[in-house]
Amino acid sequence: MATTITIKNLTKRFGKVVAVNNISLTVELGTFLTLLGPSGCGKTTLLRCIAGLEDPDEGEIYVGDKIVFSRPRGISIPPGQRELGMVFQNYALWPHMTVYKNLTFALEIKKMSRAQMDERVKEALAEVQMDGYGDRYPREMSGGQQQRIALARMLAYRPKVFLMDEPLSNLDARLRMDMRGELKRLHHVAGATTIYVTHDQLEALTMSSTIAVMKLGVIQQLDTPDRVYHYPANLFVADFIGNPKVNLMDGLVKGNNLVNLGKFNIPMKTYGATGEVVVAVRPEDIGISSQPVDGAVPFSAYSVLPAGSDSTIIARLDGMEVTIKVSGISKIKMDERIWLRFEPEALNLYDKKSGELIAS
Amino acid sequence: MADALAAPLPRSQRIQADIRRFFHWLTSPHVFLALIMLVLMAYMVIVPLYRMVRTTITFSENDLRYAKGAVIGDYTLFHWTRMLTSKIASVMTFQPLLHSLTISLGATFLAFTIGGTLAWLVIRTDLPARNLINVLAVVPYIMPSWTIAMAWKVMFNNGTTGGIPGMLMFWTGTPPPDWIAYGPLPIIISSGLHYYTFFYLFVSAALMSIDSSLEEAGELAGASRARILGKITFPLVVPALLSGFIMTFAKVMGTFGGPNVLGVPVRYYTLSTMIRSNIAVGAFGDAFVLAITLILFSMTTIYINQRIVGTRKSYETIGGRGFMAQKTKLLNMKNIIAAVVISFQVVVATGPLILLLWSTLMLRSGDYSLSNLSLVHWIGKSDLKVNNGEPGVLRNPAIYRAAWNSIKLSVMTAFFTALLGIILGYSIVKGRGTRLAKITEQLAFIPYVIPGIAFGAVYITMFAKPVGPIPALYGTFALLVIVSVAKHIPYSSRSGVSAMLQVGRELEEAAAVAGANSWRRFRHIIFPLTSAGFISGFLLTFITTMRELSLIILLVTPATALLASLTMRYSENGNEQQANAVIIILIVLVLIGNFVIGRFSKGSLQKGLGG
Numbered sequence: 001m002a003t004t005i006t007i008k009n010l011t012k013r014f015g016k017v018v019a020v021n022n023i024s025l026t027v028e029l030g031t032f033l034t035l036l037g038p039s040g041c042g043k044t045t046l047l048r049c050i051a052g053l054e055d056p057d058e059g060e061i062y063v064g065d066k067i068v069f070s071r072p073r074g075i076s077i078p079p080g081q082r083e084l085g086m087v088f089q090n091y092a093l094w095p096h097m098t099v100y101k102n103l104t105f106a107l108e109i110k111k112m113s114r115a116q117m118d119e120r121v122k123e124a125l126a127e128v129q130m131d132g133y134g135d136r137y138p139r140e141m142s143g144g145q146q147q148r149i150a151l152a153r154m155l156a157y158r159p160k161v162f163l164m165d166e167p168l169s170n171l172d173a174r175l176r177m178d179m180r181g182e183l184k185r186l187h188h189v190a191g192a193t194t195i196y197v198t199h200d201q202l203e204a205l206t207m208s209s210t211i212a213v214m215k216l217g218v219i220q221q222l223d224t225p226d227r228v229y230h231y232p233a234n235l236f237v238a239d240f241i242g243n244p245k246v247n248l249m250d251g252l253v254k255g256n257n258l259v260n261l262g263k264f265n266i267p268m269k270t271y272g273a274t275g276e277v278v279v280a281v282r283p284e285d286i287g288i289s290s291q292p293v294d295g296a297v298p299f300s301a302y303s304v305l306p307a308g309s310d311s312t313i314i315a316r317l318d319g320m321e322v323t324i325k326v327s328g329i330s331k332i333k334m335d336e337r338i339w340l341r342f343e344p345e346a347l348n349l350y351d352k353k354s355g356e357l358i359a360s
Numbered sequence: 361m362a363d364a365l366a367a368p369l370p371r372s373q374r375i376q377a378d379i380r381r382f383f384h385w386l387t388s389p390h391v392f393l394a395l396i397m398l399v400l401m402a403y404m405v406i407v408p409l410y411r412m413v414r415t416t417i418t419f420s421e422n423d424l425r426y427a428k429g430a431v432i433g434d435y436t437l438f439h440w441t442r443m444l445t446s447k448i449a450s451v452m453t454f455q456p457l458l459h460s461l462t463i464s465l466g467a468t469f470l471a472f473t474i475g476g477t478l479a480w481l482v483i484r485t486d487l488p489a490r491n492l493i494n495v496l497a498v499v500p501y502i503m504p505s506w507t508i509a510m511a512w513k514v515m516f517n518n519g520t521t522g523g524i525p526g527m528l529m530f531w532t533g534t535p536p537p538d539w540i541a542y543g544p545l546p547i548i549i550s551s552g553l554h555y556y557t558f559f560y561l562f563v564s565a566a567l568m569s570i571d572s573s574l575e576e577a578g579e580l581a582g583a584s585r586a587r588i589l590g591k592i593t594f595p596l597v598v599p600a601l602l603s604g605f606i607m608t609f610a611k612v613m614g615t616f617g618g619p620n621v622l623g624v625p626v627r628y629y630t631l632s633t634m635i636r637s638n639i640a641v642g643a644f645g646d647a648f649v650l651a652i653t654l655i656l657f658s659m660t661t662i663y664i665n666q667r668i669v670g671t672r673k674s675y676e677t678i679g680g681r682g683f684m685a686q687k688t689k690l691l692n693m694k695n696i697i698a699a700v701v702i703s704f705q706v707v708v709a710t711g712p713l714i715l716l717l718w719s720t721l722m723l724r725s726g727d728y729s730l731s732n733l734s735l736v737h738w739i740g741k742s743d744l745k746v747n748n749g750e751p752g753v754l755r756n757p758a759i760y761r762a763a764w765n766s767i768k769l770s771v772m773t774a775f776f777t778a779l780l781g782i783i784l785g786y787s788i789v790k791g792r793g794t795r796l797a798k799i800t801e802q803l804a805f806i807p808y809v810i811p812g813i814a815f816g817a818v819y820i821t822m823f824a825k826p827v828g829p830i831p832a833l834y835g836t837f838a839l840l841v842i843v844s845v846a847k848h849i850p851y852s853s854r855s856g857v858s859a860m861l862q863v864g865r866e867l868e869e870a871a872a873v874a875g876a877n878s879w880r881r882f883r884h885i886i887f888p889l890t891s892a893g894f895i896s897g898f899l900l901t902f903i904t905t906m907r908e909l910s911l912i913i914l915l916v917t918p919a920t921a922l923l924a925s926l927t928m929r930y931s932e933n934g935n936e937q938q939a940n941a942v943i944i945i946l947i948v949l950v951l952i953g954n955f956v957i958g959r960f961s962k963g964s965l966q967k968g969l970g971g
Contacts (some may be wrong), residue, residue, distance in 0.1 A: 014793070052868050055384075072369055074380030080875030092866035096888045105884070106874035157874065 002193045003064040003083075003160040005050065010059035012045055012217075019045040020056065021217035025209075027195060032187050034196045037206040038146065038240070038356060039213035043197045044165055046214075050195065051163050052079035063161065080109070085148045086160030089166045091150040093138040099125075099149050100134035106157040124156040127186065142177045151183075155190070157215050162187070162194040164359045169201065180206055201241050205229060213237045229283075233248065235355040238280045238348065244312055244323050247286070250352065259349070263317055264297045268344040271359060275350035279342075283325035287341030290332060296339035301332050387573040388880040389853075390790035393783050393799045400780075401803045403830075404846040408818040409806075415821055416440065422642045438605045439645035452652060456634040460654075463547050463619065465611040471608050475559025476601070478701065483567040485688045488698050496705035501557035502954050503712070503947050504924060505616025505701040508550035510943055511712030513621060513718045513936065516541045522624040524725040524936050527715065531728070541656065542626040547618045553708050555611065559604050566600030567593075585688075590592070603885060610658050613813025616910035621931060632813040632910060639914055644821055651814035659809045713947065720753075720941040737937045753941040759926070763945060766906055766923040770953075773844040774901035777852045778894045780845065785856025786886065790865070804853035807846055812910035819843045841913060844905050848950025852897065859893030860886075898959070903953040910925055923949070950951040 005027040012020040019042040027033050035043035047053040050061055052068065055076055061069040063084070068077045093102055103121045104112075112120070125131050128148040138146055147167060153161060154171045167183075168176045184207045187194050200205055204211050213220045213228060213236075221233035232238035238246045251259040253274050258265055261279065268279070289296060299315035299322065311330035315322045315338060322340060332338060349358040369377070416439045419430040427438050437958040443453045478497060481487045495829045500508070517526035518535035520542070529535045539545055553576035554816055570593060631654045638647035647913045666760070690697055723734040734740075740752035753759045784804055791797030807815065819842070833839040863886060871881045887894075909924040918924040923946040 051869075053874055055871065070377075071381075072371070072377060074377030074384070076381075076384050079869070079872040080877070080878075084873060086873045087871060088866040090864065091867060092864065092870040094867055094870070094885060094889075103878070105871065109875045109880065153870075153874075163873075305679065 002191050003349050004062075005161060005193060006027050006060075006062040007046075008060040008062075010046070010056050010061065010273055012049055012054060012056045018217050022058070023217070023219055024059075025212065025219065025222065027193055029327070030097060030191050030193055032184075032194045032196065032209045034198060034204040034208035034211045036198060036201060036211050036240075038095045039199060042217035042262050043199075043214050045217075046342055047163055047165055047195060047197045048151040050161075051084055052077065052082050082161075083159055083163045083244075085157065086163040087150050087154055087167045089137075089169055091146045091167075091170075093150055095138050095147055097137075098134065099130075099138070099141075099152075102138070102149065103134075103153050103156045106153075108269075110157070113284065113305060120158075122157050124152040127155055128152045128182075144179070146177075147179065149276070151186070155186075157194070160192065162190075162192050162196075164194065164196045166198050167196075168201070169198070176203075183207060183332060201243070203322035204269065205241070213240060215240075231357065231359075232280070233357050235278060235280070235350050238350070242282060244283050244325060247281050247283060247322050249322070251277050251279050251319065253277055262320060263349055266297075266342045266344070266347070268342075268347045268349065270349060273349060273351065273358045277349040277358070278352050278355075281346055281352060282340060283312065283323045285343060285346035286322065286324045287343065288315075288324050288326060288332075289338065289339045289341070290336060293339050296341040299338050299340050301334055301336045304330055304332050304334055304350060306330055313338070388877075389882075390787045391796060394787035394796050396790055397780070397784055397787060397800055398803065401800075401806075401849065404842060405803065405806050405849070408822040409810075411822050412651065412818045416645050416652065418645070420645060423645065429939045430579070439649050443646055443649040446797045452634065452638075452646065453653065456629045456650070457653065459544065459623070459628060460613055460630040460632070460657075462544055462750060463551065464609045464956070466544065466548035467551035467555060467612045468605055468608045471555040471559045472601070474552070475556040475561075475604075475660060476563050478556070479560050479563035479567060481697065481701065483564050485690050485694070487676055487690060487694055487701070489702060493698075493701055493705065495556055496702065496709055497560045499557075499705075499709035500554050501511075502903070502907075502950055503554070504617065504927075504950070505551070505615055506621055506907065506909065506927075506945065507552050507711045507716070507943060508553050508708075509618040509621040509945065510548070510927070510931065510936075511715040512546045512550055512941065513541075514715040516546065523625075524719070526721075527718070527728050530726060538626065542622055543628045544623075546622045547628075550622065551612050551615060555608050556609055562600060562604035562607075563597065566597045570596050596764045603665050606661050610661045610665075610811075613657055613661075614654065614813055614910060616813050616913055620928060632811070634971075635813055635817055636914060639817060639820065645784075647817055651817045654814050655810050658811050658814075662809050713944070716940040716944055720937050720944065722937065725937065728734060737941055744803070750935060750938060752764060753945065758921070759923075759942060759945070762921045762923050762926045762942070765920060765950070766946070766949070767842060768959060769837070769840055769912075769922060772841045773848065773905045775799050775896045776841070776845045777848040777901045778898040780849060781852030781856030781897050782859070782887070782890055782894060783854040783856070784849070785858075785860035786882075788853065788857050789860040790868075801853065804849050806850075807848075808850035810847075812847065812908065813914070815847050816843060816911050816914040819956040834915075835920065837920050839915055840912055840920060843911060844908065848901055848904075852901070855893060855897045856890075859890040859897075862893075863889045899953065899957040903950050903957070906950050906953060 001056060002305065003027070007023060007025040010020055010023045011018065021042070023046060035046060037043050045054060049056045050202045056069065056071060058071050060067065060071065063082055067073070067075055069075060094105070097105070100121055103124060104117045107117045107120060121134060122131070122212065123135060126243065130148050130152060133141070133145070133149065140147070141149065147170070150167070168179050171179060176185045178294050180203060187207075196207065205228075208225055210222065211221045211225055211228045215236050221228055221237045223233070228237065229241055232246075235248065239248065249261050251261045253270050254260045254265060257270050258267055259277060259279055266279070284297045287293075287296065292298070297317070301313055302316040302321070303314040305312040305314075308329070310325055310327050313324045313326065313330060313332055315324060324340065351358055386395075417435050417437065419432050419436055419438065421432055422429055424432070426442070427436075430436070432440070441450055478493065482493055482682065487493070488499045513523070513526065515527050515537050517523050518529055518538065518541040518632060519525045520535075520538055526536070526541070574596070575588050577594055578592045583591065615630060616632040616636070619628070619633045623630060624633050631650050635647045635650045635654070638644075638650065701967050706945050718728065719733065720737045722728065722735045723732050723736055736752060738752045741755065742751040751758065784800065788797050788801045789864070791800070810818070819839060820834065824832060826832045833842070867889065868881050868885055871885045876884065907924065909928065912922060913925055913928060914921060921929070925944055927939045927943045927946065930936070930942060
């Protein structure tokens with residue numbers, strides 16, 4: 001029942017603001033694609049263009065082989081005929097209809113028989129573990145329950161593609177965590193191609209099979225969560241993903257495979273780059289020791305923040321500040337002298353001017 | 361599958377694509393509805409305005425008497441120079457303008473003083489019986505605006521211009537002086553007492569919206585009570601006060617009933633009554649010059665108000681609906697003040713009704729003694745000795761016809777207004793940000809700046825002759841419906857927009873994704889969710905149309921007479937008792953309507969006070 005989605009040269013402007021800027025993208029069969037980015041990056045607009053709720057100014061959109069939008073051909077198929085389902089940020093449950101009516105609204109349009117509808121509703125409610133809630137009105141349920149019903153409403157008419165616009169952002173932290181697991185399971189079982197919009201990197205990393213990181217209407221990187229995390233395509237992605245934030249250190253290439261970071265040099269692959277660069281390293285990829293270690297750089301512990309399962313240490317060396325994450329409660333004291341080790345394979349090198357990743 | 365994108369499409373396909381795109385744009389419901397609304401509003405508002413302006417710069421048949429050698433249809437500034445610079449300009453234009461300004465200013469000051477004081481007493485002091493005061497304050501505004509003027513006549517008529525001598529003259533034997541019986545003073549008092557409700561609601565809402573923590577902060581800073589009132593409270597309500605002032609001013613400028621009852625008999629003309637008398641003699645060009653003058657005045661005041669409301673909104677973000685911690689203590693004065701306030705309100709609310717009722721119960725006109733009371737004016741048969749042979753109002757088919765017309769007009773206006781409201785609200789809210797929606801919203805605002813009497817005037821020539829597919833409408837009932845609906849467009853669009861804003865756009869989008877077409881979305885999602893607004897809009901329009909006079913006075917004919925116009929006709933013909941009986945019937949109908957509103961929607965009269 002799943003299908004692919006192909007987007008070609010899509011552009012959408014609001015007045016002078018370009019919300020989506022010439023995006024081309026193919027979403028493969030059964031993919032869980034997350035559009036991730038800060039607010040105003042165009043992720044929701046892109047999703048709404050796919051759904052047919054906005055008409056793009058340029059480009060084409062295909063669902064499977066079917067053209068659903070084409071500016072050059074003047075085609076725009078109404079949302080209801082694109083065989084997509086959507087979950088809205090605020091759920092958009094119709095307040096004047098019971099859960100049952102909410103779920104059967106689309107089925108009635110398809111002229112389904114009463115028995116069939118009952119069957120579908122039962123199935124969909126079971127899938128979101130809301131059996132027996134058919135007679136409730138939306139306002140008689142909690143936020144988490146409404147969220148499940150919104151999901152069930154989409155499941156009930158079995159669309160080929162699931163579109164979700166920040167569906168978990170109105171839930172509290174705990175519920176959000178539970179729902180992440182359920183949504184991922186649901187996608188696994190249903191196997192429908194899913195496009196998911198969020199500004200929460202944790203949601204993106206935990207649930208997606210592919211992440212598209214967006215900024216100012218342009219996709220910065222389209223990759224697996226693993227690669228997005230470990231090999232960010234540019235400084236924006238590197239900085240946006242990861243908590244605590246990635247360490248970005250200004251440096252100068254000192255000949256082959258050696259970078260000067262001001263007070264010290266570190267060996268790393270430079271792929272023939274020269275001049276000013278930025279070295280990025282994840283906080284958990286930095287080795288830390290309270291004893292002098294060969295090849296390690298002496299820093300002083302500026303602040304130590306233990307948080308149960310892991311601890312964050314902020315280290316300083318003159319004007320330079322580095323964040324390190326270690327597991328467990330750290331024994332390091334504040335102002336203690338510490339030695340940091342930067343493993344060459346954990347470092348990413350970026351061109352200072354363009355901000356792009358320098359790789360082979 | 362999508363390989364064609366790179367290569368340019370052939371010309372024929374490009375044109376086809378353009379056509380498809382245009383069709384797609386046109387068939388999105390908010391665009392389609394907005395276009396229909398634009399055409400409708402152009403027909404109902406823009407064209408009439410254009411025709412009115414054109415009439416003022418063309419010679420008509422009527423002008424041949426004054427302008428030698430004029431050719432009908434020629435362009436001319438004749439009407440403008442005649443009304444603004446000739447010898448009659450003073451009598452025709454400037455005196456009425458001065459009178460209008462006098463009355464508006466006077467009535468606004470009176471309304472402000474009464475309404476503002478009451479609002480302060482109710483909201484900011486520990487005055488007892490506040491709920492009762494609240495209810496009584498709304499009563500004068502529910503009644504037609506000229507009710508108090510008619511009652512004034514019953515009380516103070518001195519016989520100078522004929523008519524039935526007043527009660528005062530009957531009891532004391534001496535006629536009250538002219539300046540009490542007629543002219544600016546009674547018009548100001550009767551309008552001021554009608555419009556004080558407006559001020560009361562305006563100011564009390566403003567006072568209520570001040571967050572008490574703002575004042576408490578002042579108190580903690582060591583400011584005295586007087587200083588807090590002067591430096592914090594007052595500046596916060598000033599914009600609301602000014603706004604209420606300007607709105608009331610503009611409303612009184614366009615009022616017709618009071619000046620017609622109390623001004624015209626002594627030739628104290630205002631712009632509105634002067635427009636009417638010019639139209640009565642067929643001098644449309646001259647009347648329209650006055651109407652345009654009136655519109656310009658109204659536009660200016662409303663423009664100023666918009667500017668002030670703009671700043672007022674920035675205050676609204678400061679104040680929440682805070683709990684009023686401290687109220688001024690009136691101490692042992694509070695019962696006395698409450699008694700004074702309530703008796704004043706009771707007199708204003710019921711006094712006019714009692715006077716009017718009394719006058720309808722007199723067998724011989726002008727004899728107010730109890731022995732003269734009779735029901736002949738209500739249920740008497742036609743008798744040449746009484747009322748020029750007119751039967752009692754409850755036996756008079758003309759009254760029933762007018763009542764039926766009034767109800768029919770109100771129901772139809774209310775229905776179409778509510779319907780337009782939803783359509784306008786939909787196309788404006790869904791099209792937010794597009795130029796089309798902006799134009800629709802602005803166009804919908806225009807009738808607001810045109811006073812009722814001028815609006816009616818606009819419609820006289822508009823449909824005198826058939827225009828295209830539209831038949832001649834003058835004298836028809838349909839014209840009354842059209843003008844009433846057109847005048848209500850600003851209110852309907854405003855309430856439609858706010859009703860539609862309460863329906864999140866996702867609710868409709870979810871239905872669209874589920875496969876519902878626009879009609880299904882409207883029927884199953886939009887309409888059920890806005891129906892409460894639809895019903896309260898319907899009822900409010902019903903009562904405002906019921907008591908509307910200045911809008912329709914120029915357009916009614918004997919066949920399409922309404923209760924409101926009938927009171928004026930009887931009053932002008934000297935059948936004052938009939939007139940008063942009719943106004944009582946009208947008030948009863950309005951009160952019934954208001955009662956129904958109270959049942960359906962709580963406190964919605966305050967919302968509808970823009971009408």
